[in-house]
Amino acid sequence: MKIRLLVSAVATAVICSSAPWTVSAQPVLDDAVGPPLTVTQAALDEALTCTTDLHDATRDPVLLTPAFATDQQSFGWNYLQSLPAIGIPVCSLSFPDEGYGDLQISAEYVVHAVRTMAADSGRKVVMMGHQHGPLNELWALTFWPDLPALVSDVISLATPYNGTDSARNGCDDSQECPPANWQIATGSNFLTALAARPLPVGPSYTSIFTKFDQLIYPQPRASTLTGAANIAVQDICPLRPVEHFGILGDNVAYNIVVDALEHDGPAVRKRISRNLCFTFTMPNLRLTRGSDTTGSNYFTDIRRHFEEDSVAAEPELASYAR
Numbered sequence: 001m002k003i004r005l006l007v008s009a010v011a012t013a014v015i016c017s018s019a020p021w022t023v024s025a026q027p028v029l030d031d032a033v034g035p036p037l038t039v040t041q042a043a044l045d046e047a048l049t050c051t052t053d054l055h056d057a058t059r060d061p062v063l064l065t066p067a068f069a070t071d072q073q074s075f076g077w078n079y080l081q082s083l084p085a086i087g088i089p090v091c092s093l094s095f096p097d098e099g100y101g102d103l104q105i106s107a108e109y110v111v112h113a114v115r116t117m118a119a120d121s122g123r124k125v126v127m128m129g130h131q132h133g134p135l136n137e138l139w140a141l142t143f144w145p146d147l148p149a150l151v152s153d154v155i156s157l158a159t160p161y162n163g164t165d166s167a168r169n170g171c172d173d174s175q176e177c178p179p180a181n182w183q184i185a186t187g188s189n190f191l192t193a194l195a196a197r198p199l200p201v202g203p204s205y206t207s208i209f210t211k212f213d214q215l216i217y218p219q220p221r222a223s224t225l226t227g228a229a230n231i232a233v234q235d236i237c238p239l240r241p242v243e244h245f246g247i248l249g250d251n252v253a254y255n256i257v258v259d260a261l262e263h264d265g266p267a268v269r270k271r272i273s274r275n276l277c278f279t280f281t282m283p284n285l286r287l288t289r290g291s292d293t294t295g296s297n298y299f300t301d302i303r304r305h306f307e308e309d310s311v312a313a314e315p316e317l318a319s320y321a322r
Contacts (some may be wrong), residue, residue: 064133
């Protein structure tokens with residue numbers, strides 16, 4: 001069972017923002033807190049869903065951040081089932097634009113989520129996500145300086161830390177794309193701004209990917225994050241046929257995630273048993289009609305977003321990131 005966390009008073013005290021309907025009147029915040037959030041308080045609250053055990057957490061809760069999908073499409077059939085089953089409280093974000101909009105705005109939802117979860121649980125938060133979800137998380141960690149102290153781990157699945165040539169070629173050829181597609185393209189201003197700054201100190205970083213990713217490539221360069229434990233599923237099981245969406249339900253990837261959750265520091269490849277190569281799906285899957293095990297939702301929805309949300313150039317960098 002899940003609850004919508006409506007903690008406006010706590011979040012307002014932490015964020016120090018003014019009334020959400022007067023964004024332009026928000027005060028300039030101290031550098032120790034970071035830029036003021038421009039998304040309304042109501043929208044920030046509405047996007048975050050948490051399991052009911054967050055307040056009584058005995059383990060660091062996990063924040064799941066999707067990409068080009070809702071939280072239920074990406075995680076409702078896998079990690080929103082498997083992590084609570086082993087006693088880990090979980091929260092998830094579902095963005096109003098389904099992750100196709102400006103990732104700098106998406107990062108504000110992450111900032112609010114981490115602050116809310118840390119305040120309610122009294123524990124540090126594990127950031128986790130698929131594709132560009134962890135880019136939202138890393139942007140939040142980089143430009144809101146209070147966040148690294150609130151986060152214990154960052155765990156990513158198939159994330160284009162160095163961009164993907166698929167987005168670069170697609171956006172350049174069509175000369176228009178949704179904002180997020182421009183930002184995850186190889187050589188984007190968004191990724192260049194992230195790479196120009198050191199990896200935030202405090203959290204441990206684990207990047208999990210597949211060498212057979214049909215959307216995030218070339219691998220391993222695309223998903224290699226300097227300062228992280230970078231582990232391909234095929235480092236454990238050579239030639240394991242896992243692709244971009246299949247990694248969300250793969251048992252080897254799941255065990256790398258659990259290894260990071262159960263140890264201080266990032267996941268360690270040598271701790272992952274090769275006996276897992278004889279297994280397939282992760283435990284506690286709940287496959288339903290809405291389960292996106294093959295990316296069918298992605299390929300259906302992307303047409304609509306390209307028609308409705310495409311712009312001719314990458315969004316301008318926020319002033320705080322220039």
